[in-house]
Amino acid sequence: MPTDPSIRLDALETLDAIDRHGSFAAAAAALYRVPSAVSYTISQLESELGVAVFDRSGHRAVLTPAGRLLLDEGRRILTATQELGSAVRRLADRWEPQLRVAIDATMPPSAFWPLVASFTARHPRIDLVLREEVLAGSWEALIEDRVELAVGVTEPPAHEGIRRAPLGTLSFVFCCAPGHPLAAAQTPIDDETIRAHRALVVADSARHFNERSGNLLDGQPRLTVSGMRTKIEAIERGLGVGYCPAGWVAEAVAAGRLVELETVRTPEPRPTWVLWRRGDRGRALIWLIDALTESARAN
Amino acid sequence: MPTDPSIRLDALETLDAIDRHGSFAAAAAALYRVPSAVSYTISQLESELGVAVFDRSGHRAVLTPAGRLLLDEGRRILTATQELGSAVRRLADRWEPQLRVAIDATMPPSAFWPLVASFTARHPRIDLVLREEVLAGSWEALIEDRVELAVGVTEPPAHEGIRRAPLGTLSFVFCCAPGHPLAAAQTPIDDETIRAHRALVVADSARHFNERSGNLLDGQPRLTVSGMRTKIEAIERGLGVGYCPAGWVAEAVAAGRLVELETVRTPEPRPTWVLWRRGDRGRALIWLIDALTESARAN
DNA sequence: CAGTTTCGTTCAAATTATTTGATCGACTAT
DNA sequence: ATAGTCGATCAAATAATTTGAACGAAACTG
Missing domain, CATH: 3.40.190.10 (Periplasmic binding protein-like II)
Incomplete structure (x- = not known):
């Protein structure tokens, strides 16, 4: 049961014009239409809606409360419609929304x-x-x-x-906090030495297939977090160690918040x-x- | 410069009907219209928009990406318009939105x-x-x-x-926490005794005229909070004392989280x-x- | 206070827009 | 093959809007 639209956009445009220009006559002029056409559009709207949009008891027509609601909300609909029009045109021109x-x-x-x-x-x-x-x-x-x-x-x-x-x-740098035991270890650090300390791991965000794994050494205790920022903060706080993307830690290493360590099995840049x-x-x-x-x- | 609406609601209704019924012909039947009228509406829409809404290269017309966007967003506009219509009608019937x-x-x-x-x-x-x-x-x-x-x-x-x-x-009850010094005082408690303890006060939320004041005893230290719930929690935690609406504290008093105290100047119920x-x-x-x-x- | 302008409505006529119904070619399913 | 369905097109019929003229009411103007 597709309700036929009791409100038409051109009626809303007309209503808007009346409000903005102050009278039916001025709106008609602005719309390049004759005043009676504006009257017609509005009375059409009112009869479809079954509601008085203007109070005509005085000399000039004045919006009823219902008319005010119609105007205010109608303007949203008008702009939404224009936005939609231009979004559709842009999409047709291959600009995705x-x-x-x-x-x-x-x-x-x-x-x-x-x-x-x-x-x-x-x-x-x-x-x-x-x-x-x-x-x-x-x-x-x-x-x-x-x-x-x-x-x-x-x-x-x-x-x-x-x-x-x-x-x-992407190159990786093995990091720990300045106060972490590994910071004092002999370099290059081998896997066995690393394995004694907790590794910080960023959890895979894949929902279904988790076929890949990070730079993990088996048997090493882990602390898994959900983002690179958290991982690095955790390392800074001495909660663990791990390989980090060079771009993420350069600033912290330069500032002395992290220590970069040479390892035996440094991962190749990828x-x-x-x-x-x-x-x-x-x-x-x-x-x-x-x-x-x-x-x-x-x- | 009131841009005339390149999208008309009845075109969106037609588009919706085509999508829901699967073909121009079925939509026409559902709209009690002849297929060519549906064709006309859609080509009107397309030429005003300057965008192909349907791809007619195959046997059946199929929505273009732009058409899909128009349909999806257009449906929002349709329902918004219907909602507006009924809100306006309700308001005219004196049901405020x-x-x-x-x-x-x-x-x-x-x-x-x-x-x-x-x-x-x-x-x-x-x-x-x-x-x-x-x-x-x-x-x-x-x-x-x-x-x-x-x-x-x-x-x-x-x-x-x-x-x-x-x-x-509204009747007020003077309350403090069970562990508060006043809980052990001799009743009825007089103003001077009360004045030795911090009073919990709810800040007046008036922005301009603050002519009224609560049940305050001058010279008493205050802790001002911004809501009754906070005031009562603060009293429960022993941070102060004060008169509270009976309805707000009955449960806490019954549960022993607050103690109700008789005072010399008990405020009249208002x-x-x-x-x-x-x-x-x-x-x-x-x-x-x-x-x-x-x-x-x-x- | 009379004259003038502005307001918004109404109505018939003119103009536009939509709908119809018939016809067509293209494609599908049997 | 052969209906049957799909959607486009076109002229004719129908419906909707716009116009222009006329009108009464209210608000200015001097």
């Missing part, structure tokens, strides 16, 4: 935030949704259509329908990637991929 | 919450906004048009344009009132006043 991005927890914040700033400055109408993901999380979010772009993924599995571009390199699904990329996605890989090439 | 109520902090919660529950059950479409106010706060909120109703006010000043109905009586502005009362307001005063008469 929203872009969802998974950012791998290893991505140093300093590398990504400036890009976010210039994105939002350049594309103010596009909603940007950022999710921090860990290990397989970004990959899964991309595969499962929860994001359009995954940034900073290492060693992505080959997969039909996923494209990628190189972003940069290439990181930007990933997206094959198929029609919107312009905002293209812009972001370009900006990411360009800043990568510049380095 | 929103009712704002100031509740004096002395009102025992047990007296008011059941009423709120039955209000929301009976009037699900009416937004109820409750604000707790202290001393002159309710009065001021009413005078300044920030609420339609003030509940539980004591000794309202006479004022042109404010109506009232009796609600009940009548409390329900207040509203003279003039057109909406039906929800009338309902609430009736319910409040009826439950008052029952006691």
